[in-house]
Amino acid sequence: MRTAFVEQLCALAEADERIWLLTGDLGFSVLERFADAFPQRFVNAGVAEQNMIGVAAGLALSGKVPFVYSIANFPVMRCLEQIRNDVCYHGLDVKVVSVGGGMVYGSQGYTHHGVEDIAVMSALPGMSVLAPADPVEAAWAATAAVDRSGPVYVRLGKAGDPVLHSSPPQLEFGRAVTVREGADATLVSTGAALRIALEAASELESRGVHARVLSMPTVKPVDVEALTRAATDTPLVVTIEEHGPVGGLYSAVLEVIAPLRAAVCVRVALADEPAPMAGSCAYLSERSGLDPHSVAKTVLSLVGGKA
Numbered sequence: 001m002r003t004a005f006v007e008q009l010c011a012l013a014e015a016d017e018r019i020w021l022l023t024g025d026l027g028f029s030v031l032e033r034f035a036d037a038f039p040q041r042f043v044n045a046g047v048a049e050q051n052m053i054g055v056a057a058g059l060a061l062s063g064k065v066p067f068v069y070s071i072a073n074f075p076v077m078r079c080l081e082q083i084r085n086d087v088c089y090h091g092l093d094v095k096v097v098s099v100g101g102g103m104v105y106g107s108q109g110y111t112h113h114g115v116e117d118i119a120v121m122s123a124l125p126g127m128s129v130l131a132p133a134d135p136v137e138a139a140w141a142a143t144a145a146v147d148r149s150g151p152v153y154v155r156l157g158k159a160g161d162p163v164l165h166s167s168p169p170q171l172e173f174g175r176a177v178t179v180r181e182g183a184d185a186t187l188v189s190t191g192a193a194l195r196i197a198l199e200a201a202s203e204l205e206s207r208g209v210h211a212r213v214l215s216m217p218t219v220k221p222v223d224v225e226a227l228t229r230a231a232t233d234t235p236l237v238v239t240i241e242e243h244g245p246v247g248g249l250y251s252a253v254l255e256v257i258a259p260l261r262a263a264v265c266v267r268v269a270l271a272d273e274p275a276p277m278a279g280s281c282a283y284l285s286e287r288s289g290l291d292p293h294s295v296a297k298t299v300l301s302l303v304g305g306k307a
Helices: 002-015 032-037 049-061 080-088 117-122 135-147 193-206 224-233 249-260 281-287 292-300
Strands: 019-023 042-044 065-071 095-099 128-130 152-156 177-180 185-189 211-215 218-220 236-240 264-268
Touching: 002 019, 002 032, 002 135, 002 152, 019 049, 049 065, 049 080, 117 128, 117 152, 117 218, 117 249, 128 135, 135 152, 177 193, 185 193, 185 224, 185 249, 185 292, 193 211, 193 236, 193 292, 211 224, 218 249, 224 236, 224 249, 236 249, 236 292, 249 264, 264 292
Parallel strands: 019 042, 019 065, 065 095, 095 152, 128 152, 185 211, 185 236, 236 264
Antiparallel strands: 128 218, 177 211
């Protein structure tokens, strides 16, 4: 996913000299293509992420469109005050990119898990939040971030993420993508959780339950129209996210659906506690019930004897 994003950013920078890329001493084997092509617009700020945000704010005030890039929670938690005061307070055109969102860096422990980032960034005034699901959506997110005026947060996976769209989707800022149709339930995912949603939908299909699957690459602003249709067309809406239970996709979806009183809305997310140990992303997710079989089991328990 990160490779597709950087390749698209390079293509955009070729045509737009305003685009800069700043990193906090990482991105080796990924960011060299930008650094080699545009050395005057690439800055390695070192292990000084807070300063990196300040430099990006200055560039934005000079008419540039800077992207800042770091691992998981570092460009969010470590830099929160600078993002809030230097970027959001002034509505600056700074794009914050987090690679390894969720528990992609699970083996390095909780310090490298990005599991509160959507909640934190969504709470900031004027901040847009993107969480692409695969390399196709990641390339789109680079373009969407440039086109979107003001601060944008982009949550990426890592490397080796599979392409999940069988055909090129129609991607628009603030719009969900209907990846699969169904009338018994709607599975709403964001980021890499789309894979879980699709595999769960396939398992449900074998049990006679037809689930609609929505990919939500834009979490803020969320697609009100698509969620309203989901709550009207299906009796159950299940959100799936590699994020804590508070303030993420579920919270955004529930704000839309709850007033409609039209569908039950439940969440499948990480527990409201730090991961108890280090391990692979797949291992930690399964321990948290964030796997296709657990999602299918949750849906089957709520569809009223359909299976």
